Amino acid sequence: MxxxxxxxxxxxxxxxxxxxxxxxxxxxxxxxxxxxxxxxxEEAFRQITIISFILIPLGIYLGDSFANKIILVLPCIIAIIAELINSAIENAIDFTSIEIHPLAKKAKDMGSAIQLIACLFLAFVWICYLFIKFFN
Structure with a gap:
């Protein structure tokens, strides 16, 4: 070695x-x-996975082209990945120590921010797509 x-x-x-x-x-x-x-x-992982299992088939159905289908499915996959990253960060921090420390809080908050941005992206893409498809 x-x-x-x-x-x-x-x-x-x-x-x-x-x-x-x-x-x-x-x-x-x-x-x-x-x-x-x-x-x-992880309750949050179950929630985002269930939402994605509903939205992914809906996106495949609603998408007019392959590109549209991917645009609707991709944010769902990103949100699941983001929740896995967030959960991994939280578990690693909690394994290291359960003491409250500014750096531990910062890491957990950043992990949460990853998930927030992914969920906002998911909502933005779906709202924009549905608005354009049905109200334009």
Whole structure:
């Protein structure tokens, strides 16, 4: 194992030794585990996922072209990703310490801001599209 002499820490994580198809196979199941954990433990993730499961088929139905369909589906996917990032940040901070610290609050607030922007984007795209489609 190679070490940085100044930091006395390894430069390579030995737990990340899997390569090729084996790595992809394991990563897939780790990802499923993460989705399952988010669904079971995070109310906000369940809410945005349910909203997206309603909006995605609706967007595919309402979209007049492939580009329109993507424009309606993409904000839903971004909102789900943003909630996963937010939940991951919150869990990492809470694992590190449950003490109130300005940097922990800042990190959690930034994670929340990621989700807010994603949800505002979702609402903006859908409202604009529906307005143009039905009232223009």
């Amino acid at each position: 190679q070490k940085d002499n100044n930091l006395k820490t390894p430069l390579h994580n030995e737990k990340k030794g899997k390569k090729g198809l084996n790595r992809i196979f394991n990563a897939f199941f780790y990802s499923l585990s993460g989705l399952r954990a988010a669904w079971n433990d």
